[in-house]
Amino acid sequence: MAQDRPTAGELLAAIADFLREEAIPALDRTDPRLGFQTRVAVNSLAILEREARLGPAADAREHERLTKLLGRDGTLTELNRELARQLRAGERDERDATLMAHLEATTADKIAIANPKWR
Template sequence: MAQDRPTASELLAAIADFLREEATPALDKAEPRLGFQMRVAVNSLAILEREARLGPDADAAEQARLAKLLGRDGTLDELNRELARQLRTGQRDERDATLMTHLDATIADKIAIANPKWR
């Protein structure tokens, strides 16, 4: 991992800013279809930037919540598979307040990455 600046997150943000502020308006005038596709690409870059910046902390928090909820340690994937198994078998459901708190927090973190303007 690079220790110098700009960071990966800063580079992604700079690329997205350039494409949004300079390239997209030019494409909108010359070729509207490409302007639309550029906006989709810019939004994708913005998601990648937020994922690079927010994802590690969100994953760590989700893993910690799952470990507490399930009463065991494991990787994030292992813990999510165990939770899914418990949901499928009826061991847990929406009446479990701790589960619902975990799901609310996990969804909020994912939305903050995918579309922070949603809330």
Template sequence: MAQDRPTAAELLAAIADFLRDEATPALDRTEPRLGFQMRVAVNSLAILEREVRLGPAADAREHERLVGLLGREAPLAELNRELARQLRTGERDEADAALMAHLEATIADKIAIANPKWR
């Protein structure tokens, strides 16, 4: 199904565009409270669209960095649990340059999905 058009990201973007460009202005004129709630919904759809489009590559990059950092292969969630354990026990801290590079890259990917205008 991955080759089918429109893609999930395209559908989410089209829905968000319609709601933002047509529905929200109409609601703002007649029901301002609902207009605000529509903007929240549109922003949520935009986050979902970016998650669908950018998330798999971001997860792959995070996984690759964690494999290098921890020196073993495992699912992403398991590697993150291990890193969290190491941070809790003090095995790793902010003096670890590789750790800090990983965290900065992971945060940058998450911000690109959640709020790309932040930077």
């Protein structure tokens, strides 16, 4: 239903904007604890918006890297389980440049969703 407007991302952004611009200032004056909790909720909404916008492409990149790294196809969950199994078994380690590049790229994608200001 990508043609429907507003999109899920637009709705999440609108809710976050309302809370940030109108609700939080009012709450800070009347109930600072609730203002803080609302900031946490706004941050969570921002993560959800970035997940909806950036997550599918990040998952596709991760899937492609894992398929090449492991030499087999499967779901993202299956491939990650196999990689974890190989790591636990000592079949792969930090000397594997392809593994390290995959882990760095996956971590960068996750950080871009969770906290893009981190870098």
